[in-house]
Amino acid sequence: MVNFEFHNPTKIIFGKNTISQIGKEISQHGFKNILLLAGHGSIKKNGVYETVIKSLQENNITVTEVWGIQSNPILSKVNEAIEIAKTKNVDAILAVGGGSVIDSAKSISAGYYLDNIWDAYESKVEIKQALPLFTILTISAAGSEMNKGAVLTNEKEQKKWSLVHPLLFPKLSIIDPSNQTSLPWNQTANGAIDALAHIMEFYFLGKQEETTLALNESLMRTIVKTTDKLKIDPTSYDQRANLAWAATLALNGISGSMLYGDWSSHQIEHAISALYPKVAHGTGLAIVFPAWITYVHQSNSEIFQRWAKNVWDSETVEDAVKKMKAKFTEWNVPISLSQLNIKEEELLKLSEIAFRKGTLGTLKELSQEDILKILKLAL
Amino acid sequence: MVNFEFHNPTKIIFGKNTISQIGKEISQHGFKNILLLAGHGSIKKNGVYETVIKSLQENNITVTEVWGIQSNPILSKVNEAIEIAKTKNVDAILAVGGGSVIDSAKSISAGYYLDNIWDAYESKVEIKQALPLFTILTISAAGSEMNKGAVLTNEKEQKKWSLVHPLLFPKLSIIDPSNQTSLPWNQTANGAIDALAHIMEFYFLGKQEETTLALNESLMRTIVKTTDKLKIDPTSYDQRANLAWAATLALNGISGSMLYGDWSSHQIEHAISALYPKVAHGTGLAIVFPAWITYVHQSNSEIFQRWAKNVWDSETVEDAVKKMKAKFTEWNVPISLSQLNIKEEELLKLSEIAFRKGTLGTLKELSQEDILKILKLAL
Numbered sequence: 001m002v003n004f005e006f007h008n009p010t011k012i013i014f015g016k017n018t019i020s021q022i023g024k025e026i027s028q029h030g031f032k033n034i035l036l037l038a039g040h041g042s043i044k045k046n047g048v049y050e051t052v053i054k055s056l057q058e059n060n061i062t063v064t065e066v067w068g069i070q071s072n073p074i075l076s077k078v079n080e081a082i083e084i085a086k087t088k089n090v091d092a093i094l095a096v097g098g099g100s101v102i103d104s105a106k107s108i109s110a111g112y113y114l115d116n117i118w119d120a121y122e123s124k125v126e127i128k129q130a131l132p133l134f135t136i137l138t139i140s141a142a143g144s145e146m147n148k149g150a151v152l153t154n155e156k157e158q159k160k161w162s163l164v165h166p167l168l169f170p171k172l173s174i175i176d177p178s179n180q181t182s183l184p185w186n187q188t189a190n191g192a193i194d195a196l197a198h199i200m201e202f203y204f205l206g207k208q209e210e211t212t213l214a215l216n217e218s219l220m221r222t223i224v225k226t227t228d229k230l231k232i233d234p235t236s237y238d239q240r241a242n243l244a245w246a247a248t249l250a251l252n253g254i255s256g257s258m259l260y261g262d263w264s265s266h267q268i269e270h271a272i273s274a275l276y277p278k279v280a281h282g283t284g285l286a287i288v289f290p291a292w293i294t295y296v297h298q299s300n301s302e303i304f305q306r307w308a309k310n311v312w313d314s315e316t317v318e319d320a321v322k323k324m325k326a327k328f329t330e331w332n333v334p335i336s337l338s339q340l341n342i343k344e345e346e347l348l349k350l351s352e353i354a355f356r357k358g359t360l361g362t363l364k365e366l367s368q369e370d371i372l373k374i375l376k377l378a379l
Numbered sequence: 380m381v382n383f384e385f386h387n388p389t390k391i392i393f394g395k396n397t398i399s400q401i402g403k404e405i406s407q408h409g410f411k412n413i414l415l416l417a418g419h420g421s422i423k424k425n426g427v428y429e430t431v432i433k434s435l436q437e438n439n440i441t442v443t444e445v446w447g448i449q450s451n452p453i454l455s456k457v458n459e460a461i462e463i464a465k466t467k468n469v470d471a472i473l474a475v476g477g478g479s480v481i482d483s484a485k486s487i488s489a490g491y492y493l494d495n496i497w498d499a500y501e502s503k504v505e506i507k508q509a510l511p512l513f514t515i516l517t518i519s520a521a522g523s524e525m526n527k528g529a530v531l532t533n534e535k536e537q538k539k540w541s542l543v544h545p546l547l548f549p550k551l552s553i554i555d556p557s558n559q560t561s562l563p564w565n566q567t568a569n570g571a572i573d574a575l576a577h578i579m580e581f582y583f584l585g586k587q588e589e590t591t592l593a594l595n596e597s598l599m600r601t602i603v604k605t606t607d608k609l610k611i612d613p614t615s616y617d618q619r620a621n622l623a624w625a626a627t628l629a630l631n632g633i634s635g636s637m638l639y640g641d642w643s644s645h646q647i648e649h650a651i652s653a654l655y656p657k658v659a660h661g662t663g664l665a666i667v668f669p670a671w672i673t674y675v676h677q678s679n680s681e682i683f684q685r686w687a688k689n690v691w692d693s694e695t696v697e698d699a700v701k702k703m704k705a706k707f708t709e710w711n712v713p714i715s716l717s718q719l720n721i722k723e724e725e726l727l728k729l730s731e732i733a734f735r736k737g738t739l740g741t742l743k744e745l746s747q748e749d750i751l752k753i754l755k756l757a758l
Binding site for chain 1: 380381382383384385386387388389390391392393394395397587588589590591593594596597598600601604605616617618620621622624625628633636637
């Protein structure tokens, strides 16, 4: 069993009608002039924006708004926001949205003190300072609200890469699951798959880590169960809350304690959404992960069999993969590249992009040829 | 489902040969003159003390040692240590031991700034400052290494009470499970029962909190499973590590997220160990908890039946209680007050002590008469 560190200083406020606490919280930290980052306006429709602004105003906090963060967020937009943050001399950032908004906010918070934030993604400069970050989560999926990671796409270079640094932990994240009751189904399902995938990236490295393995199985089963219930009743507060908290725990350090992570499925998926930015991250993972499992499971067969039995009630890994794919289909999520109209002749290019940083994987090291084979399985 | 906050800033370093990092960690925080708190010398036998002192010396940290913290730690000893800490003008505290040592250290850290630390336990004064606390955990049980609570006995007044404050979170705790491979069996078993009890205090309040309920079931099953394995091979590093991490997660906020706690079993047990200080906390809980379950389970029968099925593979709560008691007996832990030579005529006094703060419980409010009935069930 490997040694590990666990340190997660993010404060979570979770529950109904909690968003109105944001102004007081930011004010108590001593910040008065913030950048508010958001997506394309759904928060204006569900009342979140109004609640946030009222709370900020009541606490005399000056706000500069930057809108238009897209899913699979891009570097040029982050750079634009950094310039605005500098001009306005803000002292903190408030992200109101899902993983894309929060990851962009993390990039802005570190980029504020760098000549070029992409250099940090390329590991060419070290992050030494970052603007304090607060978040209001509106889509449970990425787990970014309670971790130190961010993913960003350099759209010119077709690179979708990640950055990890302790200064990127949000100070505070507010999660009010009642704001997710109006989410479109595909976002709910993609979010659930993203959370499942985060747990699987750690889980399959397991051997003797009973505490974390059993805990991760309980989270995986819970995610499947609550998503099924949300398919029947998307407005259930309790099920939204269960899925939201499970998605946070899926990538806040708890699911990864005692274990290394693999992350090759994520990196292959990042190649897909770098080249085809309209593919949702969760959908990409729904396509890649079953193929990866099929390709690598013999490298640690005991744990894959345990997963088959304890999560999918299956006797074989093959059967569990089949059930997982059937579940994603039941959730109306594509499970093959063909369903996205990606053709076999495009796979080489995809494998090149995925391989750009070299060998992938921890459980099984993947060459570009291996990646190509996995992509073919995913076709 | 209730709203909740989660905020746990304690850093954990977990694994083999990690204790030697303590000097560097304390030094990086800028502290140079510390109080080292310990028990009765077991850390001199297993090499922990030597490793700690060497690491502190290498980092030029001045150390004042206070030894002799007993299990069920007492106020007079804490007051003695506070005086020493003041005389030496220490800037931080290092607790090396189990829950008793860490809880005493927390009391000292807050008591350093108060006229009388017991006033804080009596809720007569507010904690506004506390010395920074570092811990090296040598017995996994109480979970104090990663939470903001402490329990202390005012031995003159026969009060064993608890204190909770955010300033009591340790800055850092180092958990090296290899130091627990030489623990006496009764300490291992009592520790496991303490951890189980912490989870049960939250779990039985559950209704719709699937994420936390499933996670808590996985922790309970893991604790039973790993303790069984340790009974066969107490030297297994992997099983020590699994039990240690499960015990930390049992009371670091994760197991209690989405849920209230009940805590009446703990408070009844505290009366027992206040009156009979030689009774180990875990043993007291092994006696009280089954009786409490038997007395209250109809107040939330669905969750008790779920527990019976998912943790003990039982069709009824009665059968699950029977299995749990059989398990504790298999672990050589007493399951009745009679086994401790506590007589029926002493129960009234015990119920008075337990009731001193008034009604107990959240799931079911307990009058003194209820407490007496539970104690009779535990006889």
